[in-house]
Amino acid sequence: MNAFVIAFNRTFRIGWRHPLDSLNPMAFFIIVTSLISITFEGGSLATGDGLAIAVLWVVLLLSTMMASGGAYAQDYEDGSLEQVIAQNQSLYVSVHGSVAARWFLCAVPIVALVPLGAWMLNIDTEVWWILFITLIPGSIVFTLFGVLGATLTLGVGRNGVLLALLVLPLYVPVLLLGVGACQRSANQEPFEFALIGILAIAMGAITFLPFAIAALLRVSQEY
Amino acid sequence: MTQVNSSTLLQVSGLEVEVAERPLLTDFNLSVNPGALIEIKGPNGSGKTTLLRYLAGIRRAHRGSIDLRSHSFAYVGQKSGLNAALTAYENLRWLTQNADQNTSETELMRVLSELGLKSCRDMPVGSLSAGQVRRCGLASLLALKARIWLLDEPLTSLDESAIDWLKGAITSHRASGGGAVVATHATLGLPDTETIDLNVS
Numbered sequence: 271m272n273a274f275v276i277a278f279n280r281t282f283r284i285g286w287r288h289p290l291d292s293l294n295p296m297a298f299f300i301i302v303t304s305l306i307s308i309t310f311e312g313g314s315l316a317t318g319d320g321l322a323i324a325v326l327w328v329v330l331l332l333s334t335m336m337a338s339g340g341a342y343a344q345d346y347e348d349g350s351l352e353q354v355i356a357q358n359q360s361l362y363v364s365v366h367g368s369v370a371a372r373w374f375l376c377a378v379p380i381v382a383l384v385p386l387g388a389w390m391l392n393i394d395t396e397v398w399w400i401l402f403i404t405l406i407p408g409s410i411v412f413t414l415f416g417v418l419g420a421t422l423t424l425g426v427g428r429n430g431v432l433l434a435l436l437v438l439p440l441y442v443p444v445l446l447l448g449v450g451a452c453q454r455s456a457n458q459e460p461f462e463f464a465l466i467g468i469l470a471i472a473m474g475a476i477t478f479l480p481f482a483i484a485a486l487l488r489v490s491q492e493y
Numbered sequence: 494m495t496q497v498n499s500s501t502l503l504q505v506s507g508l509e510v511e512v513a514e515r516p517l518l519t520d521f522n523l524s525v526n527p528g529a530l531i532e533i534k535g536p537n538g539s540g541k542t543t544l545l546r547y548l549a550g551i552r553r554a555h556r557g558s559i560d561l562r563s564h565s566f567a568y569v570g571q572k573s574g575l576n577a578a579l580t581a582y583e584n585l586r587w588l589t590q591n592a593d594q595n596t597s598e599t600e601l602m603r604v605l606s607e608l609g610l611k612s613c614r615d616m617p618v619g620s621l622s623a624g625q626v627r628r629c630g631l632a633s634l635l636a637l638k639a640r641i642w643l644l645d646e647p648l649t650s651l652d653e654s655a656i657d658w659l660k661g662a663i664t665s666h667r668a669s670g671g672g673a674v675v676a677t678h679a680t681l682g683l684p685d686t687e688t689i690d691l692n693v694s
Contacts, residue, residue, distance in 0.1 A: 276590045280576075287578040287617070349572025350587075356549040356568050357592045491551050493513065 273359045277367030284344070285375040291340065292375050295333040299380050299387065302329045307390040320453040322391040326401070327408070327449050329387065330380055331441055334409055337376030338416025339433055341368075346424050346490060355491055361484035369417055369480065377409040393456075400455040404448045404465065407472035414479045415440045421486040425493065444471055501526055502564050502641050502672045503548070508557030510540050510547060517543065518691065521557070525641065525672040530663060530683055533676040535691030541676035542571065544691070545645050548674060565592065566641035571649070573630040577619030581610055581629045584618055588633045596636050604635045608658065623650045631659060634666075642666060642673040648681075 285291060306325055345351040354364060384405060388398055419437035426432065451464035503525040510518040517540040525531060533541050546552045548559060549568040575584040582601060589596040605611055608628045613621055618629060627650050634642055642663070648656060660681055663673055675681065680688075 276587070280579075280587055283583065284576055284578050344576065347572070348576055349570055349574040350576055352546070352549075352551045352570060352572065353568070353574040353588060353591055356551050356566075358550060359591060359593075488553075491546070492553075 273363040274367035274370075276359075277364040278371045279367075281368045281371035282375065285371065291337065292379055295337040295376060296379050296383060298336060299329055299333040299383055302332075303387040303390050307392070310391075320449075320456065322388075322393045323397065323401070323452045323456065324449045326384065326387050326391060326393065327405075327445055327452075330384070330405060330409065331412055331445060333380050334377050334412040335416050335434065335437070335441075337380070338372060338413050339420055341372060341417040341420040342424060342487065343420065351487060352491055355488060361487060362480050365417075365480040365483045365487070366476075369414060369483075372417065373410060373413045377413050381405050381409050397452055397456045400452050400461065400465075404451050404468055407468055408444050408448045411444045411468075411472050411475045412441060414475045414483075418479055418483055418486070421483050421490065424486070424490040444468060447471070502529075502562065503566075503674070504558075504560040504562070505548070506558055506560075508547065508554055508559065510544050511555070512540065512543055523674075523689070525674060527670040527672060528667045528685075529672045529687060530667060530681075530685065531672075531674045531687045531689060532680060533674065533689050533691060534678070534680075539691040541691060542645050545570070545643050545674065545676050549643050561641070564640040565594075565637065566643060567592070567634050567637040567639040568643040568645075569630050569634065569647060570645045573618075573626050574633070575618045575626060575629055578617055580613075580615050580617055581605060581621070581632075582614045584629065585632055585636050589636050592637050592639070594637060596638075601636055604632050605629075607635065608632045608655070624652055624655065627651055628655055631655075631662075634662065640671050642671065642675075644673065644675045644677075646677055647675060648677060648679055 303326065342351060354361065381402070384401055385398060388401060415437045419433045422436055423433055447464045447468045451461040451468065454461035454464065501524050503523070505521060505523040508518070508521040509516050510521060523531070533544060535541055543552070545568070547554055549566065550559070574588065579587070582605065585601050585605065602611070602614070605614055608631065610625065610629055610632065613625060618626055621629065631647065647659060651659065660683060663681065663683060666673060680686070
């Protein structure tokens with residue numbers, strides 16, 4: 271069987287048995303957006319769709335980062351990672367499968383909550399479609415960078431702050447382009463450049479980041 | 494000089510085993526022929542586990558070569574390789590898929606019942622006892638049908654019946670032309686065992 275399918279099935283099955291790993295970031299997303307909408311006392315955000323869009327993106331970024339922080343930690347601890355490396359499966363393809371499963375489990379549910387968040391933050395419904403178009407590739411990139419950061423800190427143990435410091439700068443270009451595209455669309459300005467930029471980053475990340483993740487997984491076994 | 498034989502399963506020559514950039518063993522040679530059982534002995538910290546991790550390809554050799562001659566192998570390390578949330582059956586099936594083998598469900602069930610784990614089939618590995626987890630890891634030896642077995646301290650937390658089972662399994666594996674490399678403190682006490690003492694070499 272294909273290494274992608276094997277890794278996808280396994281990661282998805284394990285994630286399904288740990289529903290809190292998906293539910294916690296979803297709860298975080300709802301709590302933060304609802305608290306912000308309460309503190310802005312309805313309506314006052316409506317004048318500035320730009321601010322609400324930026325808030326929504328940042329909350330989504332933080333929730334996906336929270337969700338992907340534990341990637342591969344369990345596989346490293348229980349020795350299944352060394353079995354994958356020992357049996358010489360294509361680690362690049364296997365990483366793809368594992369990250370795809372993780373995206374379905376942790377990022378897709380949060381993206382599905384975006385209409386709720388957008389409604390609470392009073393974002394104009396005309397902007398919702400562009401929010402979706404940008405948040406889908408955006409969440410893929412966030413998940414990939416999150417897994418990259420998690421594999422970087424594999425030997426270090428649980429280290430959330432270190433993870434944030436390492437990967438947050440990588441998130442910034444996607445964040446700026448995504449928020450930019452949505453804000454420009456809300457102001458009826460041309461936004462195609464930002465949209466193409468975010469799609470290009472997503473394509474590049476899907477192609478090249480699994481190489482880096484696979485290399486880091488190998489290095490994690492070297493000591 | 495190690496004897497080079499065309500039927501050799503595993504050939505290691507001039508391997509340097511290093512831990513934290515410090516060489517632990519230099520110019521290590523080993524050949525595993527069909528039917529051979531090699532026990533690697535040595536005090537704690539002498540590099541038994543690290544050596545096995547090199548043989549399994551988990552660590553890459555910088556100096557020297559390890560030639561598996563494209564034989565399949567099974568590695569049972571100190572970490573079980575089993576996920577606590579998956580059942581014994583699911584873990585075993587994943588281990589065979591991971592080694593690119595299509596083992597049928599009836600075959601996997603036969604292996605599980607041979608190790609007395611039939612009733613644990615649908616229990617998550619996290620709820621099994623340490624010895625049962627160990628048995629489940631060793632079950633992969635039968636499920637994988639590999640020519641070479643690499644075992645790291647296989648006797649840890651096994652009860653007497655499981656130890657007897659393991660000895661029997663190794664004996665029949667050798668009889669069918671397989672080879673085994675075992676890192677262990679306590680000898681298995683099987684006939685025709687080749688012993689490598691890492692402290693001496």
